[in-house]
Every structure is written in structure tokens, then in C-alpha cells.
Amino acid sequence: MPQPDDDPKKPSIPDDSPVRPARFVHGSIMRHVVTMAGTGAIGLMAVFAVDLLNYGYISHLHDKTLTAAIAFATAVSYVQVSVSIGMTIGLGACTGRLIGARQHAEARRMASAFLVVMVAIAAVLGLVTATFAMPLLGLLGAHGEAQQHAATFLHIVSPALPLVCLGMALSSLLRAVGDAKRSMRVTLTGAVVSACLDPVMIFGLHLGLEGAAISTVLARLAIAASGFLNLRGHAMLEWPERSAFGPSTRLIGGIAVPAIATNLATPTGALFVTHAMARFGLNAVSGQATIDRIVPVAFSLVFALTGSVGPIMAQNLGARQIHRVQEALLAALKLTALCVGVTWLILAATHSYIIQLFELQGVGVDIVRLFCCWLVLSYMFVGLLFVANTAFNNLGHPFYSTGFNWGRATLGTIPFVWFGSAYGPVGILVGQSLGVVLFGSLAVVTAFRVIRKLEPGIVKP
Template sequence: MSPTSLSPGTPSPDATDPQEPAPKVNLSATRPARFVHGSIMRHVVVMAGTGAIGLMAVFAVDLLNFWYISHLHDPALTAAMGFAAALGYVQVAVSIGMTIGLGAIIGRLVGARRTIRARRFASAFMVVMVAVAAVLGCLTAVLATRLLTLLGASGEALAQAAGFLHIVSPALPLVCFGMAQSALLRSVGDARRSMQVTLVGAVISAILDPILIFGLHLGLTGAAISTLVSRSAVVLFGFVSLRGHHMLERPRLWALAPATRQIGAVALPAIATNLATPVGGLFTTHFMARFGLEAISGQATIDRIVPVAFAFVFALTGSVGPIMSQNLGAGRKDRVREALYASLKLTGLCVLATWVFLAAFHVPILHLFAAKGVAIRIVTLFCCWLVASYFFVGLLFVSNTAFNNLGHPLYSTGFNWGRATLGTIPFVWIGSHYGPIGILVGQSLGVVIFGTCAALTAFRVIRRI
């Protein structure tokens, strides 16, 4: 019997599974599949809202970090943050892809009332996630200088970016584990604790950053040390938050293969999907580097503003997944469709509000980050006009979430890589002939095309369920 064939009232098949003896835990303490009942719009707003608070806190600290570094008045340092971030996004993309697979399958099992199997698979796949993250983090640290040179980094910017990655990259398993813990909390519907897990890391970073960067005069090294401490705190708090849900246990050897096979079927395409965005960003950074450190600093400023300004849109991609997967597992396909509609409506409202705000306050933003030269033109163009293109980014991300949770992960892979290649490289290459402004305009035109096509395909998939 497949999970999707179970109705909400069907008894859990866990009790009859010979490989899954009844655990010695209080099963009444675990949460039921809460998303199969009640208002879909309310579930989406609550899950995305709490997720956005956590994301906004994390990225606000990153933005504050960039602000601290920018006020050291050294273009090499701000450019170094831009170069390091370009590689860091690749690492995070792999972690997010594995987290998407974990959340989609565990949410589906919870929706089908297979709580024991959900716990077995979650615990086993955590081992795989940490191992993959450890290998990727160490490779990035070893190859940091070569990779940064390929991006166009040189001189002091290269040395500073490489030093930052040498400290932070080996600790990538902490990021991956923290993301997985937050995803498990969302899978069982505990939006509040999922938010708190990310808030803990943000608060610690906010306290340590000024002390290490300014107080001890450690610069980017101080930012790296603060990052390690905050990531460790997130993992510790995640363990505490998950104890009441009984979603983790000592990993079982027999569960490694089936968990990796089932979750990996979603995670591998999701990794490929998520890698597309930072890979496209690498091309953009490479072309932007031709126009000097000020252009890279302007791009880095935008890269720090976007996650804070669009935290709600980005939170939708992680929050609507458990809602869709629980209802798919419970056979409530009408509610799956409703969740997609609600997500797209909220995306439009969020982008419109953000556009109005950034356009109205773009001058204070320029002063806040001490933008100079071409960086002023880059940030102004983004705040006043190009921010509108993030509606189509939102369409793409929400559609990808639908594909990943409705059994079509290769669709999301195709659209994201289409955007990162056909929707980025030719547009950015042509735009580069008109300077840094042309690069940004070209990048925006590409996402309009692929975001629209992805949304139309998502509606088609929903109709065919």
C-alpha cells in the first residue's frame, strides 16, 4: 500500500511492519498530520510567516555583517564577501536540496500516518546528509583559491575570500544538520520551533559580529568565527526542539539503503535544481568582475538585500512543501491545488510591497552601505526597477516546490537549469557589452521567461493529479 492511498482515518501500517517494531516512546506526544484539515491559506500564511521571520533574522545578520565590513571602507573586503558568497551559495544549494528531499518524504509519511517509518528514515538519512556535506565542505576549503581565481578574484580580495572559506567551509555539516532539523519540525507542523531554531543562530551572530569584527579588529576572520559559533548553537537547539516530537533516534543500519533510495529520489533532482541558481550566479559574478571591485561590491550589496527583502517568498518554498506532501499523502488532492494558488497570490503581494518600499528608500540604502561609483547605479537600478523581476523568481521557486512534492522533481531541475544556462549566460553575455547595468538587465529578462513557463507547467501538473 502506498502512502498516497491512505485516507486520514486509516490506521498506521507501522504497527504491522516486521522491520519496524513498536518503539518505546509516547506516540501520543507526536503531532498528527495537521495540514489535512483547516484553512489552506491560513496554513500557508502561518508556515511561511514563521519561516520568513527565521530566514529574515538569519539574512538580516548577514546583511548587518556586510554593513560592518563595508564601513571598514576597504573595497577589497566587500568584494571578498561577494566572491566567497558566490561559492557559499553552491554549498548551501546542495544542503537545501537534501533538505527538500527529507522534508517531502517525511511530510508524506506523516500525512499517511506512518510515524515510525518517518522517524527511521529521517534518522538514517541525516547520516548521509552530514557525510555529503563534510566531503563538499572540505573540498571547497582545499580548492578555495583556485575556484576564486576562476571567478576573477585577485590580490587582497582573493586572499581575504580564501581565508574566510578556509574557516567556514569545513563546518558545512553544521549548516546541513541545522537545515534538516528545521525541515523535520516543519514536516510535523511545528512552525514555531522551526522558526526558533533559526532565530537562535541569528541572535548569536548579531551579538558576536560587532565584537569580533570591530572590538577585536578581526575583520572577515571575525565574521567567520561568529558563523561557526552560531551554526553550532543552531544544531544544539535543534536537538532540544525535536525531542518532543520523537522524530530522531539512533540511526539503524538497515534503514540507510531504503531511506537513501526513497528520499534520494527527490533529493538528487532537488540538489540539481538548487545548484542551477548559484551556478548562474557564478557566471554573473565572473562577468561582473571585469568591471572592478566597485561593481562586485554593488552586486554583493544586492545579494545581501534580496534574502531579507524576499524572506517571505523564499520561506514559501520550504513551508508550502510539507502542506502539499501531507495532503498528497492523505489523498486530499484538492487541497494540494489550493496550496499552490495561495502561494502564488502571496508571492505577488509580497513582491509588490517590497518594490514600493525599496523604490521609496533607495537613497538611504545607498548611504547605508557606503556605495561608490558604479555600485550606486547598480543598487539604484535594482531597487527602482529590477526588483519587480523577483515576482517571476517567486513563480519559479513555488512551482519547483510543487514539482518536488508532487512527484515531478525533474521538472524543477529542468526549469532551474534552463534559467541558469539559456536564461542567464546568453543574456548576461550580451548585457556585458553595455556594462554592469546590462548584466543585471539581461539576468532579469531570463528569469521572466523561465518563471512564467514554470508556473504554467505547475498548473498543468496540478490539473493532471
């Protein structure tokens, strides 16, 4: 098979790894996408379902300051996790290309060194967030007991950010080598630990929100441990070489930095929405928080596509099979449309039960009802944007995804939400939904243009 870099001056890297050959460069693309996204969705759905259940536990403590605190703390946590996701995108894209080009030893060398860099960055970010939790929450509009509760949650959870970052990175390596089942096990481990500990910590030990935070830390520890256990046998880790830190940071960072910038756009837009909702009281914030937890569960398949289609595209790009790259994009879009349609029917039929389950009141009821019955359809365009971003990150155009995501978070959010806020919290949601339609459509059109312009050898690992 041809190599992605034919430069005779470049020293060849011996392929002495026992890792299995690239599995995505042959066989049915749709089967690969369904398998990868399906297993990824199961893991994500479990994690987010536990988060949703955890929010339900807190809501049954009958203290609106606690449910609002969860909303504020989560808004800040999304920023932290977005940085971690951006780094794992870079890690997965680069290792996937190298594996597709049959350079497994180099993929192992780069991944092992960059893992250390990732953990160090996550540690600094987690400590900074914990230190400045109160002023950060104040910027979101949190005050009083809600602000204090949210700060306590962040003080406990934020220092454990390196654990979840490490677990996500190891899971990304499993996807890069095509081991979807073990990647799923990593996320399922955290979900199971959290599901078992949440009720014990919150109700059994009467720790309330602090108990939920402690459970989160222990779940993150379990995810990291599971990542190491499941990656055994793939020979994707070694003791990092000092000489590899610079090259791996430059190579993977070239994708990771714009990917981080891309991923920061979504929580930044969400921070603006949370701040706008805070003006209308705790019921509005609680309603928005409920939606924020329904969405990841309901659209786990769509979110899983972003991490699952990437390795498929990357391996086929490394093998110079451009037509299969386009097939992967089309398959992802078809699955997105199917997922959104089915989810709309389910949420529209069950919205009354959701409102009762989370004991929503006042305007919070109106917010959730509107979302479940109508605005859920806007996530078709969110899916288009996410899938297009995956294509950009894995095909050598990461700054395209940065531009589209920040366009959505600024031009597609701020003016729409600002205008909609004149009509109350419902107007804020409608404005947010309208903004994503424009940028999701433009992003997917651009993704197809990028693929059509690809020529073998343009993008090198």
C-alpha cells in the same frame, strides 16, 4: 483514512509514535500557508538581516578588497548551501508524505538514517571547498588581496558546513510535522548568536573578516544545537538502524538528488553574473554583493514559501486530497505577488539610504538604484519559479524543477547576461532580470498542469 499504498504484500508499519496527527489535511489552506510562511520568513529574515548587517560592518572598514572578498566567498558558499537545501527538500518531502499517510514510525526511521548521510556528504563538500578555495575563487575572477581574503574566509567557514546542514535538516523535520514556531526558533537562534558576536569579533577584537568567519561558525553550531532541542517531543529521531540507510537513501535521495541539481542552478547562474561583474572592477562587484544581501531580506517570505508550502502539499498528497494541493499552490502565488509589490514600494522609497549605508561608489550606485527602483519587480517571476519548484519536488516530479532551474541558469542567464555586458554592469542586471521572466512563467503553468493530472495513489511515499 486511506493509505497511499494499498499493496497487500507490503508489510504494515506500526504507528506507535506519539507524534501529533497530520495537521495540514484539514482546516484553511490559506491559514496554514500564511502561518508556515510567516514564521519561516521571520527566521530567514533574521538570518539574512544579520548577514546584511555583517556586510555593512565589513564595508565600514573602508577596504574594497574586503567587501569584494565577501562577494566572492559568498558566491562559493551559496553552492555549498544549495546542496544542503536540496537534501533537506528531499527529507521534508518524504517525511511529510509519510506523516500525511499516518506512517509516523516509518517517517522517523527514514529521517534518522538519512540525517547521517546528509552530515557525511556536507563534511566532504566542506573540506573539498576549503582545500581548493584559491583556485575556485580564481575561476570567479578574484585576484590579489580580494582572492586571499576570500580564501581565508572559506578556510574557516567551510569545514563547519555539516553544522548548518544538520540545523537545516532538523528545522525541515519541524516543518514536516507542522511545528512552524519551533522551526522558526532554530533559525532565530543562529541569527541572534551572529548578531551578538559579529561586532565583537570584527571591531571589538579587531579580527575583521576573520572575525566574521569565526562568528559564522559559532552561529552554525548554535543552529544545530537549537535544532536538536526544539525537535524534542516530536519523536522524529531515533538511533539510526543500519538496515535503514539503504532504503532511506534511495527513497529520500530520489527527491534530494534532483533537488540538489535544481538548487545548484541558482548559484551557478550567480557565479556567472559575479564573473561578468568582476570585469568592471571592485565597485561593480560591491554593488552586486549589496543586492545579493538585500534580496534575501526583502524576499524572506518568498523564500520561506519554498520550505513552508512543501509540507502542506506533501501531507495532503499523502492523504489523497488533491484539491487542497492546488489550493496551497494558489495561496502561495497570491502571497508572492503581495510580497513583491510591497517590497518594490519600500526599496524604491529607501534606495538612497541603502546607497549611503553601504558607502557604495561609482557604478555600484547605479546598480543598486536600478535594482531598487525597477528590477525588483522581476522577483515576481523568481517567486513563481520557486513556488512551482516546490510543487514539483513534493508531487513526484523533481526533475521538472531541475529542468526549469537549469534552464533559467543557462538559457535564461548566460546569453542575456553576455549580451547585456556590452552595456556595462547595468546591462548585466537587466539581462539577468529578463531571463527569469520566461522561465518563471513557464514553470508555474506547468505546475498547474501537473496538479490537474494527479490522481489519488499516483505518488507514493
